[in-house]
């Protein structure tokens with residue numbers, strides 16, 4: 581047996597704090613109410629393997645509260661939701677298992693407080709992202725959602741504003757946008773709401789990526805933070821492959837490769853990572 585390549589694992593991998601907490605609360609709900617009496621509003625996390633596992637416990641996905649009956653349980657995922665959804669669940673006597681990440685909850689509270697101070701509320705983020713939709717819902721008037729310097733330049737008429745950023749947004753991009761806003765808006769209050777879990781993960785991924793011939797990024801194909809890790813590697817000229825499960829690994833990828841780096845999105849389960857590692861170690865040890 582000879583070693584064909586070395587595997588370097590990024591120190592931050594697997595579920596982030598918020599996802600870990602959400603899964604724990606869901607499991608507690610399953611133990612208490614039975615999986616068949618629980619619905620998730622949308623997929624609890626952006627990982628098909630984890631979603632499948634939850635489905636096997638009897639938990640069903642609902643598109644809206646209309647799919648859920650009185651006395652049943654709804655899981656609010658870590659992204660949080662518009663307060664109307666919580667109010668409707670309450671009115672319809674649907675029990676809420678609220679797994680909103682405490683960091684997202686802080687953003688929801690910040691926008692309420694900024695609004696109460698008479699400020700226009702600016703959210704830097706993706707208007708389609710469920711977290712942003714939920715946070716914007718906590719502003720009684722319309723929040724202004726922007727995601728580029730160009731969008732910020734269109735806000736020259738604002739006098740008094742407050743700014744928060746989507747927790748998983750790029751900090752570099754957010755800083756450039758905030759710089760522009762500060763030039764135009766006289767009275768501006770900015771809350772730094774970018775989640776350090778994703779900042780750290782990007783940093784350590786980049787540290788590993790610089791030392792290897794190829795990066796393997798493991799996570800749901802629909803997981804935006806996983807896709808961003810993969811894109812970051814590619815943007816920095818590093819060969820990178822995004823896989824969801826070990827079965828996607830192709831032995832041909834490792835031709836001429838001396839070392840590979842392994843990183844994961846914040847919603848990648850440990851057992852998926854272990855499968856990938858096992859497959860890699862088998863390949864690394866094969867002649």
Ligand code: SF4
Nearest residue numbers: 596598681683747775
């Ligand atoms: S990435 Fe950060 S904000 Fe999002 S769920 Fe994880 S810990 Fe919470």
